[in-house]
Amino acid sequence: MLQKLADVFHRQVLGMNRRNADVIYRNHTRKDFTVADDKVVTKQLLEPAGIPVPQTYAILHEIRELQEAWERIRQLADLVIKPANGRAGQKILVLKRTDDGWETPGGTHYSAGAIQRHIADIIYGTHASGAWDRAIVESRVVAHPFFRAIYEDGLPDVRVIAYEGTLVQAMCRIPTAASDGKANLHQGALGVRIDLETGRLGQGYNYEQYHPAHPDSGVRFAGRTMPAWDAVRAISLDVCDLVPLDYLGIDIVLDETQGPLVMEINARPGLEIQNVNRQGLREQLTALHS
Ligand SMILES: Nc1ncnc2c1ncn2[C@@H]1O[C@H](COP(=O)(O)OP(=O)(O)O)[C@@H](O)[C@H]1O
Ligand SMILES: [Mg+2]
Known part of the structure; x- marks a missing residue:
């Protein structure tokens, strides 16, 4: 049976x-x-x-775009940064503002410099065996x-x-x-x-x-x-x-x-x-x- x-x-x-x-x-x-x-x-x-998606704040294709984009990104209290070609949660950073920077849901502190390095890593493709990628900055879903x-x-x-x-x-x-x-x-x-x-x-x-x-x-x-x-x-x-x-x-x-x-x-x-x-x-x- x-x-x-x-x-x-x-x-x-x-x-x-x-x-x-x-x-x-x-x-x-x-x-x-x-x-x-x-x-x-x-x-x-x-x-x-018209299909609802998390709001896009920025898409970065090149490292040289980072400086200008950062002026906008630094104003954000809540944000998520992720690679366009990522999978299985690779290189996804979920951030909430604190007194002296940002932190992840697990409590890891991120300074402005650390976030910029993360974005640069995505663009250089360190998650994708060196293939260049784009970094998406979008609203944090609660x-x-x-x-x-x-x-x-x-x-x-x-x-x-x-x-x-x-x-x-x-x-x-x-x-x-x-x-x-x-x-x-x-x-x-x-x-x-x-x-x-x-x-x-x-x-x-x-x-x-x-x-x-x-x-x-x-x-x-x-x-x-x-x-x-x-x-x-x-x-x-x-x-x-x-x-x-x-x-x-x-x-x-x-x-x-x-x-x-x-x-x-x-x-x-x-x-x-x-x-x-x-x-x-x-x-x-x-x-x-x-
Ligand atoms: N905008 C967002 N707000 C909050 N959490 C997010 C957001 N984007 C991604 N995440 C978190 O990262 C996980 C993986 O994101 P996803 O876009 O599905 O990429 P992947 O292709 O790596 O699965 C989500 O299940 C969620 O937990
Ligand atoms: Mg997913």
């Missing part, structure tokens, strides 16, 4: 080879992927179309009280998977003590099922077991309904219309004052969402494609 269930799940689960060959690369050229892989390009596509009531630290996000313009699965990723405030499942964040129709949260999964409540705060989330769910859906569908890719992972954060904002688009979204939702993607995608 168990073997049978495992066989059924195995047939329904989308694996990485099939995802890459049949779903992601099937209809596309390399250029199509820059829309997701380059965060400057993503913003340039979404912002003019987690919505709905999520802060579940767990106070870090910034949770919503991942929506879309295929050929249809939303197929969703989850939110809630940081934990193990993930050190990060919303990355590989680092120990909790992936929580979201019902696509209603925005209702289900169980959370952390590679070990399913949880109805947050393992650190003890707050129960299963059964609660996400605020602004209709807006999250509408934004995801608008992104599908704009982006020239069939298969997409859309990451949306819920800001305490601005509501849903698109944080990034992934052309090769991870497959763990199938475990979070206990639902294989393969059949869903095949059904949509036929």
Whole structure:
């Protein structure tokens, strides 16, 4: 019986080879992927179309732009600096003003000089094996009280998977003590099922077991309904219309004052969402494609 269930799940689960060959690369050229892989390009596509994203304060292409841009950046109390071509949180600096400079959520102090060095490192591409990059300076998103009531630290996000313009699965990723405030499942964040129709949260999964409540705060989330769910859906569908890719992972954060904002688009979204939702993607995608 168990073997049978495992066989059924195995047939329904989308694996990485099939995802890459049949779903992601099937209809596309390399250029199509820059829309997701380059965060400057993503913003340039979404912002003019009226899709909400964190406010862009500056984009730096060259070290020589730093001096002039710094006059504006130094006025900012809250800001985030990140590389256009970064991934997995590399080189992302989240900063809040203090009396004598800025600090990260973990309490590391940053002086003006340290921030400028960070920007220069991004431009020189020290995170990207020496390939030059651009540094994005943007507004800092503050987690919505709905999520802060579940767990106070870090910034949770919503991942929506879309295929050929249809939303197929969703989850939110809630940081934990193990993930050190990060919303990355590989680092120990909790992936929580979201019902696509209603925005209702289900169980959370952390590679070990399913949880109805947050393992650190003890707050129960299963059964609660996400605020602004209709807006999250509408934004995801608008992104599908704009982006020239069939298969997409859309990451949306819920800001305490601005509501849903698109944080990034992934052309090769991870497959763990199938475990979070206990639902294989393969059949869903095949059904949509036929
Ligand atoms: N504007 C922002 N405000 C607050 N936190 C941010 C912001 N941009 C990025 N972060 C933090 O950095 C993480 C990774 O950012 P993201 O843009 O998704 O880049 P990556 O491609 O490295 O995943 C986010 O999940 C969030 O925790
Ligand atoms: Mg990300």
